[in-house]
Amino acid sequence: xxxxxxxxxxxxxxxxxxxxxxxxxxxxxxxxxxxxxxxxxxxxxxxxxxxxxxxxxxxxxxxxxxxxxxxxxxxxxxxxxxxxxxxxxxxxxxxxxxxxxxxxxxxxxxxxxxxxxxxxxxxxxxxxxxxxxxxxxxxxxxxxxxxxxxxxxxxxxxxxxxxxxxxxxxxxxxxxxxxxxxxxxxxxxxxxxxxxxxxxxxxxxxxxxxxxxxxxxxxxxxxxxxxx
Ligand code: C5P
Numbered sequence: 001x002x003x004x005x006x007x008x009x010x011x012x013x014x015x016x017x018x019x020x021x022x023x024x025x026x027x028x029x030x031x032x033x034x035x036x037x038x039x040x041x042x043x044x045x046x047x048x049x050x051x052x053x054x055x056x057x058x059x060x061x062x063x064x065x066x067x068x069x070x071x072x073x074x075x076x077x078x079x080x081x082x083x084x085x086x087x088x089x090x091x092x093x094x095x096x097x098x099x100x101x102x103x104x105x106x107x108x109x110x111x112x113x114x115x116x117x118x119x120x121x122x123x124x125x126x127x128x129x130x131x132x133x134x135x136x137x138x139x140x141x142x143x144x145x146x147x148x149x150x151x152x153x154x155x156x157x158x159x160x161x162x163x164x165x166x167x168x169x170x171x172x173x174x175x176x177x178x179x180x181x182x183x184x185x186x187x188x189x190x191x192x193x194x195x196x197x198x199x200x201x202x203x204x205x206x207x208x209x210x211x212x213x214x215x216x217x218x219x220x221x222x223x224x225x226x227x228x
Pocket of ligand 1: 014133
């Protein structure tokens with residue numbers, strides 16, 4: 001029998017550092033990486049490009065089921081996301097795409113249409129999956145589940161710096177408001193709400209460096225004999 005692919009899930013609210021930490025852990029381990037938030041962002045963006053009404057539930061579920069997306073790595077190690085052949089790497093990171101993602105992510109038809117696609121990322125030698133429901137719904141049998149948090153102020157500040165670095169003109173107050181709104185919507189929706197799996201290890205990253213958080217995840221995996 002082929003051995004099961006080991007899976008680490010890293011869930012948490014926006015700006016908790018999941019993306020950065022998950023990527024760093026995947027690189028350290030040489031494992032695959034799933035950025036599930038990117039899929040929801042892509043559904044929202046594809047809907048927009050196809051001229052769907054923002055409240056067209058069925059239309060967005062169809063978009064999710066037929067999403068033509070490729071994740072590639074540029075020669076210098078950067079990320080490249082292609083939607084129907086068009087580069088949308090920066091576009092999907094915008095706050096508009098984030099808000100759109102949070103809206104379509106509340107619809108069960110969209111979530112179920114993305115399930116198999118997400119599970120297909122689990123390939124040897126292992127997978128690090130980043131999202132909101134990785135440990136609760138998509139990979140309930142994961143070998144290590146992390147729930148990453150940070151105070152709302154710290155999360156808004158991180159997002160602010162990230163967007164500023166990319167040259168976006170954003171206000172910290174507006175970002176703070178959006179993060180609070182998104183948290184509320186993500187944690188109160190009826191399907192796959194944002195909450196730690198009962199067997200998740202909660203790490204509060206407030207005041208910790210990226211390295212410190214990565215070290216904690218690595219230590220948690222070592223404790224479970226997932227790696228040496
Ligand atoms: O993580 P990211 O900010 O890219 O996610 C964008 C939105 O997609 C989240 O606010 C959330 O509503 C949704 N999402 C989700 N389930 C996931 C990943 C993201 O509902 N596994």
